[in-house]
Amino acid sequence: MSKLHWEDFQPGHVAVYGPRRVTREEIIAFAAEFDPQPMHMDEAAGGATLLGGLGASGWHTCSLLMRMVADGFLLDAASEGSPGIDDLRWLAPLRPNTEIRVRAIALERRVSKSKPERGFVKFRFDVIDQQDKVIASLTCSQMLKRRESGAPA
Amino acid sequence: MNYFEDVAIGEVMALGGHTFTAEEIKAFALRFDPQPFHTDEAAAKESHFGALCASGWHTSVVWMRLMVEYRRRLSEAARARGEPVAAIGPALGFRDLKWHKPVYVNDTISYQSEVVDKRPSRSRPRLGLVSIRSSGVNQHGELVLSFVSTTFLERRPEVP
Numbered sequence: 596m597s598k599l600h601w602e603d604f605q606p607g608h609v610a611v612y613g614p615r616r617v618t619r620e621e622i623i624a625f626a627a628e629f630d631p632q633p634m635h636m637d638e639a640a641g642g643a644t645l646l647g648g649l650g651a652s653g654w655h656t657c658s659l660l661m662r663m664v665a666d667g668f669l670l671d672a673a674s675e676g677s678p679g680i681d682d683l684r685w686l687a688p689l690r691p692n693t694e695i696r697v698r699a700i701a702l703e704r705r706v707s708k709s710k711p712e713r714g715f716v717k718f719r720f721d722v723i724d725q726q727d728k729v730i731a732s733l734t735c736s737q738m739l740k741r742r743e744s745g746a747p748a
Numbered sequence: 749m750n751y752f753e754d755v756a757i758g759e760v761m762a763l764g765g766h767t768f769t770a771e772e773i774k775a776f777a778l779r780f781d782p783q784p785f786h787t788d789e790a791a792a793k794e795s796h797f798g799a800l801c802a803s804g805w806h807t808s809v810v811w812m813r814l815m816v817e818y819r820r821r822l823s824e825a826a827r828a829r830g831e832p833v834a835a836i837g838p839a840l841g842f843r844d845l846k847w848h849k850p851v852y853v854n855d856t857i858s859y860q861s862e863v864v865d866k867r868p869s870r871s872r873p874r875l876g877l878v879s880i881r882s883s884g885v886n887q888h889g890e891l892v893l894s895f896v897s898t899t900f901l902e903r904r905p906e907v908p
Contacts, residue, residue, distance in 0.1 A: 629809040654809045658780040684841035
């Protein structure tokens with residue numbers, strides 16, 4: 596099986612991954628482990644905040660996005676990791692029993708200056724619910740091996 | 749916890765450190781980021797990372813955990829003094845998150861956050877917005893993580 600390489604990600608390409616239903620139990624379990632703020636663990640406490648009810652930790656949303664991107668394509672790609680996230684916005688609460696999908700849009704790409712066998716693809720990833728409402732949106736660069744690794748371009 | 753009015757730009761919060769064991773690196777990665785260089789020592793050795801390293805999301809969520817614990821200590825101290833505790837959160841998001849260097853097995857990362865901006869919320873008069881620059885440094889003094897996040901913080905209630 597040939598892995599996906601940098602050349603396989605054309606700017607403008609859109610794909611949707613998922614769905615995945617997020618349960619109340621996993622929201623509370625993630626919060627208890629990594630983000631134990633009452634608004635992520637208790638309906639009444641969440642109701643007293645701008646979340647307006649129990650809402651997942653934003654970091655949980657990010658972690659779920661990562662898993663859905665991994666299962667969606669990254670585990671089949673010659674991934675070399677990511678240098679970071681340009682921008683992330685938590686736009687709406689992630690509620691229990693929401694069925695989320697990830698919409699991936701390849702924005703642009705370039706070859707690494709320091710490592711010509713590597714390329715960067717800039718993606719926008721949106722976490723969306725059943726009604727296509729955007730719960731979180733981020734832009735990041737993904738590092739991928741080039742197919743012509745080491746060879747002249 | 750201090751109200752929006754009490755927060756000073758330049759204020760630094762030392763959040764403490766965390767040592768990343770192989771077991772927890774793999775446990776987090778198997779749940780959320782199962783790329784082979786985060787889940788398997790042999791595969792990681794063959795990768796450009798050269799050894800098993802933590803998912804960047806893992807090193808980021810540990811910051812959150814330490815920040816929540818830091819705030820909890822401040823809140824408990826304030827309550828013990830009979831002072832009110834300002835509500836904080838939720839956050840709007842973050843920008844310029846950089847995973848500068850890998851976090852390898854048994855690396856100890858020290859985290860801190862510095863207030864870099866504050867402004868009243870235009871849409872919500874009882875709240876302000878506070879931006880902090882957070883960072884993680886390993887035991888060799890190398891920066892491994894940094895980002896700037898913005899969160900709501902309650903303003904001091906006006907005395908009638």
